Amino acid sequence: GAGVSQSPSNKVTEKGKDVELRCDPISGHTALYWYRQSLGQGLEFLIYFQGNSAPDKSGLPSDRFSAERTGGSVSTLTIQRTQQEDSAVYLCASSTLQGYIQYFGAGTRLSVL
């Protein structure tokens, strides 16, 4: 596609429910990143995928968070048993194998009531 696509753009859920956030990276980009941006904060790294290598999950804040990337393309970030502190904008970015430039989607704004 022309850019990184994220869906949904907004998600409102109840505390304790599971949510899935989707990211469709730029075609041909082998690297994919998930970030969390809380209100008024910078970017918090969550997870990184590069090709077929094992993902770097070092930024995931708890075992309620998980992500997968199918076929080296689309990625899904899953948050189980959501908590109010999970409310944030979740940003996805992609880049080429040798690139340091990350291209961002518009994000998913998650609100946990």
Place this chain on the structure above:
Amino acid sequence: AQSVTQPDIHITVSEGASLELRCNYSYGATPYLFWYVQSPGQGLQLLLKYFSGDTLVQGIKGFEAEFKRSQSSFNLRKPSVHWSDAAEYFCAVGARDSNYQLIWGAGTKLIIKP
């Protein structure tokens, strides 16, 4: 520890005035430096980057930044701001040996007075 500091949380400038947003970093390796802009409700867009060579780099939308190794700084400048420049600006640092990880500043929100 590796870090990026954007000391100004908010900056307010009048339309047509000049702008400088500060970014200081602490990084052990030779840094790659980036400025991104985030308009309300949008993702981040790359304004400019420094990898090597000329320390004054030009970006999109009339922005430029200067890498000063001695000061560990990479300040963003624009000679005359427009109302459409109102946004949040993020500085980020990476390095060749980091492979992919960028260290991000907390951002500076730019407010434009008419």
